[in-house]
Each structure stands twice: as C-alpha cells, then as structure tokens.
Amino acid sequence: MPPHSSNPDEIIPDIVIGRLPIYLRALMxxxxxxxxxxxxxxxxxxxxxxxxxIRKDLSHFGGFGKQGTGYQIAYLEDKLRQVLQVNREWEIALVGAGDLGQAVANYRGFADRGFHIACVFDSNPQKIGKQSGKFVIQPMSELKETIISKGIQIAMIAVPAEYAQEVANQLVDAGIRAILNYAPISINVPDGVHVQYIDPVAHLQRMTYYLK
Amino acid sequence: MPPHSSNPDEIIPDIVIGRLPIYLRALMxxxxxxxxxxxxxxxxxxxxxxxxxIRKDLSHFGGFGKQGTGYQIAYLEDKLRQVLQVNREWEIALVGAGDLGQAVANYRGFADRGFHIACVFDSNPQKIGKQSGKFVIQPMSELKETIISKGIQIAMIAVPAEYAQEVANQLVDAGIRAILNYAPISINVPDGVHVQYIDPVAHLQRMTYYLK
DNA sequence: ATTTTCTTGTGCAAATTATCACACATCCAT
DNA sequence: ATGGATGTGTGATAATTTGCACAAGAAAAT
Structure with a gap:
C-alpha cells in the first residue's frame, strides 16, 4: 500500500471516531x-x-499533514467533516416537549453546527398543536409518517426514563438510525441503530469518586 | 489476599469508575x-x-454477590453509592445564566439524584441579583468567596466557549476539584482537578459517521 | 550548499482492557 | 440426601489501544 493513503476496507475503531469531533471542535x-x-x-x-x-488517529483516513510543517487547519477541518459526514445539514426529530425537551429544542448549539430540529413530538394532548419555540408539537401518532416523509435518520429522546424504551421502539420502527438519549436509562435497539447518551449526573458521579 | 475482599491500595481504572454510574442507574x-x-x-x-x-468491575471493590443467587439489588446499590461517594448530598456552583445555564439550573435530574445547585454566577450586570428559578444570580466577583465559604468542590460551566477557560481558571483558583463543562471546548486544568464534558453535538457527529 | 530544526506517518513494543472458562458455592426439585 | 441448574469471582488469555522512536520530507538558518 502506498503511503499517505487510507484503506477503505479498514474498520476504524469507534473510539477513534469518538475523538474526531473533539479534534474538529479544536480546529474550529x-x-x-x-x-x-x-x-x-x-x-x-x-x-x-x-x-x-492524534497523528495515528488521523492517519487512518489518509495523510493530511505535511512533514516539517504540520496541518493546514482549514484543509484538515474539511477532511474531518467529510469523514464524519458533517459537511451537510442533518434533520433531527425530537421526542418529548417537557422542561427538558423544550430546553433541547431551544439550544442554539445544534443549528450552529449543522443539526436542524425538524419536528417535535409529545404524548400529552395538552401540548399538541402548541408552539414550542419555532415548532408546533405533534402527537405521537404522527411520528412514523412524519419521520419517513421527511427522510429523517436521527432522533433525540427527552421523555421521562419510564417511557424511553417505548419511544425508542417507535423510532426504530420509523426507520431512525441514530438516537441521542437524554433520558437517564439505557435503551435496547437492534444492530445497526446507534445510541449515545447524555446523562450529566452520571458524569458528576464519575468525578465524586475522586473527591476524598 | 483472602477472597471477596478488595485491596485498598489498588488503583482502579477510570474506565471502570465510568461504568459504575451506569450500573447504579440500572439498579435504581x-x-x-x-x-x-x-x-x-x-x-x-x-x-x-x-x-x-460487570463481575470483574464489581470485584474490584469486593465480593458483592452470592454464588448461585446473584446480587441483592438494594445491597449492591448501597455499596456502589459508597464507592462513588454519592450516598450524600453534593453542592454545586453553576457559572453562566444564559439560556443554557437557566436550563441547567432548572433541570430536575440533579436534585433528584443528590446534586444540589447552591449558587449561580454570571458576568452580565443586567442579570446580577435577578431571580433564576430559586436562585439569585451573583456577580463573578463573589465567586471565590462564595465557593470557599460554602465548601463547594464541584462546578458546572455553562458560558460561551470563548469564556470557558477563564471561568475554569477562576474555579480552580477557588478550590474547585471537579468541573462539568457544557461549553463546547476543551479546557486545561491542573492535575488533581477533574473535568467532564457535555457536548451533544459531538455525540451526534460520532453517529453520523455511520450513516452511509 | 549544508546544517539545523521541525514535524509527519508508521512499525513495533508496551500497556490497558475485555473475554474465556472453570472451581466453587448456593438453591431447588425430587 | 442427591443431582441439576444457576451464578459468582478470578486466573489466564486474547484483543484492543496507546506510546515510543525513528526514517524521511520540508523549511529555515547559516
């Protein structure tokens, strides 16, 4: 194999993929x-x-740097975006319009970095049809059809823990391929569906261990 | 060494510590x-x-299970709380009272699981003294004194990325030992100070890699 | 031109992390 | 009592992940 070229068949460790967004953040x-x-x-x-x-991680995808010089920031940034497929906009479905869901819906950080919340669902009839920020809250009964018709592949769950698994099931049924779960509970999904968790308390508990 | 007893000198891998809150969540x-x-x-x-x-992780801290039977849930839960030191209340300082900071301050999940937000700081003079939920927003000039007088060891950063490092410096100076950073930027702290990150977009970007 | 300085990409070794597989303990049914 | 089923804790092994160290390329200095 020639130097400075990546092997497209190589399976890249997920732990490496997980660091790429961090590199991208620093480059930005x-x-x-x-x-x-x-x-x-x-x-x-x-x-x-x-x-x-860092060099080894990047070398999985090709030689992006120049010996003696380093990396062109704009070039490397662009390459990482290509690898992560974030050189485009992604639409996201949000489930849950309680306190947490509202906060997520209004968080500026998503749109700023290419993730656009396209629809919001909630099971509470009181909330259906109401405006939440720029969104009209839709009933759960419309979830599957909306997601399919908009071609959405990513969803966020912001419902109480006891409903998270059932919501996940519905999302998978609607064809969702990636889930960001804000509910403090582990969920089970079929192979091929990716899940990431946001649990601030788990992070805090990880640190209190060291506070003697 | 006798069986079923942990060696107190053993250094336990951080990756193991990181899984304990997940186990605790499931046990709850x-x-x-x-x-x-x-x-x-x-x-x-x-x-x-x-x-x-799971067995090997738990065995670092002692034999909590019984052969043939398994684990008593309440007992294991209590033991994990002891290990993680979350069998008590922790007070937290929050810096940043913008949209993100307000959302964090109002998030029920912290108090429910033993983390009590004790004070909120912001640099914007417009916000000082205003009520944010149950908190009165304090100026940054009071940060060090308040943290020291209340004996607070944990802080959360919810300010724009460009101010996060400066805020971290002030927190470290005030004696903070653990930081949960919501700003999408890596921060540098001295040895002995622990940092965890909440960056939902980084999680999303980790998943889009797999969405071919 | 030549030397010095810098920095990448990578083969190899080391360290860390995860899995296997089994002795031993417990419960339950008969 | 006894046999089968279940399930822990752990030593040994395997797999993964990280770090070292250096050849080679490029720029800057002399």
Missing part, C-alpha cells in the same frame, strides 16, 4: 482565532492528548 | 420496579455489556 476554534496551520503537538497540548495518538 | 430502575435480586447476566442484557465485565 483555531481557525476562528485566525490561525492557518497547527501541529499534532499543539493539538495535543490543547486537548490533553498525546501527539502520537 | 430495577429496585423501582420492585425487584430484589439480579445477576451479572441480567444487568449485562439490560446494559448491552458482557456479564464477565
């Missing part, structure tokens, strides 16, 4: 600061990761 | 459902983790 900041070039060393210092790991 | 659910006993197999099925891994 650097370019925002007007910087044009960086190095694995600098990125490592910023992120608290070894430079060797 | 099981006991809420009225269950009294479970097994590493059942937990594994619920969580999508191998039973061997």
């Amino acid at each position: 900041r650097l370019s925002q600061e007007g910087r044009e070039v960086t190095s694995s060393h600098e990125l490592g210092r910023i992120l608290g990761i070894s430079s060797a790991q | 659910r099981l006991s809420q459902e009225g269950r009294e006993v479970t097994s590493s197999h059942e937990l594994g099925r619920i969580l999508g983790i191998s039973s061997a891994q």
Whole structure:
C-alpha cells in the first residue's frame, strides 16, 4: 500500500471516531482565532492528548499533514467533516416537549453546527398543536409518517426514563438510525441503530469518586 | 489476599469508575420496579455489556454477590453509592445564566439524584441579583468567596466557549476539584482537578459517521 | 550548499482492557 | 440426601489501544 493513503476496507475503531469531533471542535476554534496551520503537538497540548495518538488517529483516513510543517487547519477541518459526514445539514426529530425537551429544542448549539430540529413530538394532548419555540408539537401518532416523509435518520429522546424504551421502539420502527438519549436509562435497539447518551449526573458521579 | 475482599491500595481504572454510574442507574430502575435480586447476566442484557465485565468491575471493590443467587439489588446499590461517594448530598456552583445555564439550573435530574445547585454566577450586570428559578444570580466577583465559604468542590460551566477557560481558571483558583463543562471546548486544568464534558453535538457527529 | 530544526506517518513494543472458562458455592426439585 | 441448574469471582488469555522512536520530507538558518 502506498503511503499517505487510507484503506477503505479498514474498520476504524469507534473510539477513534469518538475523538474526531473533539479534534474538529479544536480546529474550529483555531481557525476562528485566525490561525492557518497547527501541529499534532499543539493539538495535543490543547486537548490533553498525546501527539502520537492524534497523528495515528488521523492517519487512518489518509495523510493530511505535511512533514516539517504540520496541518493546514482549514484543509484538515474539511477532511474531518467529510469523514464524519458533517459537511451537510442533518434533520433531527425530537421526542418529548417537557422542561427538558423544550430546553433541547431551544439550544442554539445544534443549528450552529449543522443539526436542524425538524419536528417535535409529545404524548400529552395538552401540548399538541402548541408552539414550542419555532415548532408546533405533534402527537405521537404522527411520528412514523412524519419521520419517513421527511427522510429523517436521527432522533433525540427527552421523555421521562419510564417511557424511553417505548419511544425508542417507535423510532426504530420509523426507520431512525441514530438516537441521542437524554433520558437517564439505557435503551435496547437492534444492530445497526446507534445510541449515545447524555446523562450529566452520571458524569458528576464519575468525578465524586475522586473527591476524598 | 483472602477472597471477596478488595485491596485498598489498588488503583482502579477510570474506565471502570465510568461504568459504575451506569450500573447504579440500572439498579435504581430495577429496585423501582420492585425487584430484589439480579445477576451479572441480567444487568449485562439490560446494559448491552458482557456479564464477565460487570463481575470483574464489581470485584474490584469486593465480593458483592452470592454464588448461585446473584446480587441483592438494594445491597449492591448501597455499596456502589459508597464507592462513588454519592450516598450524600453534593453542592454545586453553576457559572453562566444564559439560556443554557437557566436550563441547567432548572433541570430536575440533579436534585433528584443528590446534586444540589447552591449558587449561580454570571458576568452580565443586567442579570446580577435577578431571580433564576430559586436562585439569585451573583456577580463573578463573589465567586471565590462564595465557593470557599460554602465548601463547594464541584462546578458546572455553562458560558460561551470563548469564556470557558477563564471561568475554569477562576474555579480552580477557588478550590474547585471537579468541573462539568457544557461549553463546547476543551479546557486545561491542573492535575488533581477533574473535568467532564457535555457536548451533544459531538455525540451526534460520532453517529453520523455511520450513516452511509 | 549544508546544517539545523521541525514535524509527519508508521512499525513495533508496551500497556490497558475485555473475554474465556472453570472451581466453587448456593438453591431447588425430587 | 442427591443431582441439576444457576451464578459468582478470578486466573489466564486474547484483543484492543496507546506510546515510543525513528526514517524521511520540508523549511529555515547559516
């Protein structure tokens, strides 16, 4: 195999994929600061990761840097976007319009980084039809049809823990391929459906262990 | 070393610590459902983790189960709380009272699981003194004194990315030992200070990689 | 031109993490 | 009592992940 080229058959460890958004975040900041070039060393210092790991991670996808010089920030940023497929807009379905769901719906960070909330669902008849920010809350009965007709592949769950599994089942049935779950409970989905969790309390509990 | 006893000198991998809150979450659910006993197999099925891994993780802290029977849920729950030091209340300082900070301040999940937001700070003079939920927003100038006088060890950052590092510096200076950072940026802190991140977009980007 | 400095990409080794598989303990049914 | 079923804790093994160290390319300095 020639140098500086990635093997398309290679299966890349998920732990590597998980670091790419972190690299992308750092690159965005650097370019925002007007910087044009960086190095694995600098990125490592910023992120608290070894430079060797950064180079090895990036090398899975090709040789993006130049010896003696480092990485062109804009170029690497673009390449990472291609790899992660975030060089486009994604539409998201949100389930749950309680306090948590409303907060998620109004969080600016999604739209700023290419994720557009396209529809919001809730089971509470009191809420159906009401405006939540820029969204009209739809009933759960419309979930499948809406998701399919809009071709949505990503959903977020912001319902109480006891309903999260049932909601996940409905989302999978509607063809959803990726779920971001804000409910503090693990959910089961078939192979091929990806799940990530947001549980701030779990993060806090992970840190209290060290507070002797 | 006798069986069923943990070695207090042993350094336990952080990745193991990171799974304990997940186990605890599952145990809480099981006991809420009225269950009294479970097994590493059942937990594994619920969580999508191998039973061997669960047994080995737990064995770092002692033998909590009984051969042939499994684990008493209430007992294991209590033991995990002891290990994680969450068998008590923790007070938290919150920095940032914008949209994100307000949402965090009003999130019920913290108090429900033993984390009590004790004070809220913001640099915007317009907001100082205003009521945000049950809190009166304090100026940044009072941060250090308030944190020290209340003996707070944990803080959450919910300010724009460009201010996150400066806020982190002030928190460290005030003696904070653990930070939950909602700003989408990596921050640098001295050894001995722990940081965890909440970045929903990073989670989404990790999943879009797989959406071919 | 030549040397020095810098930095990538990568083969190899080390460290970490996960899994296997089994001795031993317990319960239950008969 | 006894046999079968169940399930823990753990030593050994396998797999994964990280870090080291260096050849080679590129720029800057002399």
